[in-house]
Amino acid sequence: MSENKIEFSPELVVFIDEWRDKPGNLIMVLHKVQSEFGYVSREAADEVSKQLDIPFAKIWGVLTFYHFFKLTKPGDYNIQVCMGTACYLKGGDAIVDEIGNLLNLEVGGITDDGKFSLEAVRCIGCCGLAPVMTIGGEVFGKVTKNQIPGILKKFA
């Protein structure tokens, strides 16, 4: 693993200690890591691997199995575009494409200035407003392509 070692907070270290020998510890620890850093970096996963003596590949298998876990650092504003059935049918993918074009961003990526990150997510439970996107937690419904520059501007 890379030499730039990650620092875990004292609280996280205590938490790992508490969970060390309990069943299901890996998920709990990774959960905690994500809540501390906002995502689980390669370095963080490696540190967990060392602390719990679980092979790194096993940890990565778990991280990629659950959609909950984020493997890249989110931007200051994380953009989530819904790709649930309703939103998809109403053109969710066109929304993703447009945002991608405007910000020069791929799904799962982050802009160079670290401001925006882009995610495609499953149904977020407001299908009536399809297609739906959220930025930094704020929900935008019935989004059209033309509205997107305006929406993004609010956060620029």
Add this chain to the structure above:
Amino acid sequence: MVNVKINGIPVEVAEGTTVLQAAKEVGIYIPTLCYHPDLTPFASCGMCVCKQENNNKMLRACSTPVHEGLSVITDDPELFEVRKAILEMTLSTHPNSCLTCIRNGNCELQTLAAKFGIREQPFESRVSKIRADTSSPSIVLDPHKCIKCGRCVQVCQELQGVFALDFIGRGDSTVMSPAANLKLNDSPCVKCGQCIVHCPVGAIYEKDETAELRKAIADPNKVVAVQMAPSVRVGISEEFDLPVGTVSTGRLYAALRKIGVDLVFDTNFGADLTIMEEGSELVKRLTTEGSVLPQFTSCCPGWVDYCEKFYPELNENLSTAKSPMMMQGAITKTYYSQVSKTDPKTIYSVALMPCTAKKFEIKRNDTMKSSGYDDVDLVLTTREIARLFRANGIDFAALKEEECDSPIGEYTGAGTIFGNTGGVMEAAVRTAYHLVTGDELEDVNVTSVRGLDGVKKGVVDMEGTKIRVAVVNGLANVKEVCDEVLAAKKANKPAPYDFIEVMACRGGCIAGGGQPYGTDDKVRQERIAGLYSDDEKSTYRKSHENPSIQKIYSDFLSEPLSHKAHSLLHTTYTKRKKYNV
């Protein structure tokens, strides 16, 4: 014992037997795809579905243990349809590139498709576009052909304990891959190739370098010298439909000359040389106050790579003796070149190996150029050389046996058994006994280190000097031994062993990652028996009795561990990172 019925045939089997095994006992074949006898059933494919007779309930034969009174139907029209549908679905995510696939002719999926008479593809094709990972010097991962049986992950984790591969992602987009989008070569992979020989399809395979040998043979300025490892002589037979365990040494020599190889040598000679050096090193460690013990064998590059990555604190315990292949390469370009007056620059040194890790070993560090050139230029696995023979129209089984070229071809039975688990230990004991006591071991059969157990331990009594030995068979078993040794080392306690052999592949190199497909424990035992029959037939069964070995020491190396021996036949180890990022 439990009484069950398979298609109405009663059979008594041990508790815990699976339906699949019970059926095999009465000669009934149940098709399987993900199942492999080496592994815990993973039951991912569903090909092995059968029915319980009384209630028509389906079960997966590979993973269902029998119970008293169980009555199973293994085949009926409905089961046929279910299995056919599973196959068709599997094929819909698989490319139709059989004609150009490295597994064409021995692919388990292709064989099943043929058996089931699949003639059309009712499901829309959805083949993933993931690119092949060619970063490793030994192994290609081609996930777009993967049928997600899970064998490679299980092998790498359960049998090898390396954890280079895991299931990454979920559902449709699951891939078998190293973590964090890393390339295989940047992962802890030790290149043993066990994932290859367990993959049912062409999704993991050796880096094929047969073209390199063709080029060298066609080059009039090159003297092509080929050595062959102990296990290749027994593995190659299966590639040409000879009975499993057949020893084809003389036929291999003949076939190599037929394809235009100039010099035919034998790695077994190198193995005898290894015993001289490694055995002397052991005796030196045992008799020199303050030496590092135990001494680990170092002929398996899979194990060496693992040690350097997982237990670098034990690098100093690895024998500094090079592997037989590297010794043979070094003396080919020095000693042989001198006696035959061949310019070493023109020698193209090729090694036929049962092993994919050997492709990496030849470039492991600068000591692999001890002759001033690459001591070994090219490694081909058993499967590759068989492929080349076939393409050249060699009728292997019909060849008349030939002899090896001297003076670096003659070998002893001790050299031959290097190919199987316990063999290096046995060969070492035969010679170490002589080195320690000055006498000869009367019964050369050291049976306590034979067999397929994961860790074999014993004490060898050399006229009062007791040597504590251990043999590790299969890389996953090495952790417990390394931890034990390391714990003693850290606590400043006496070492728990004196000498430890490690072979990464279960059964040893006879079941290496470059050997023919279809290996299970029965095949392993038959290949091992083949090597022991060669040993028993040999005029000499102890490395130090080999006249050519005696000659190379008197004419060239002077004595084991001499300055010259050190510069040509010994190596060094470094700490390596598990992940290169």
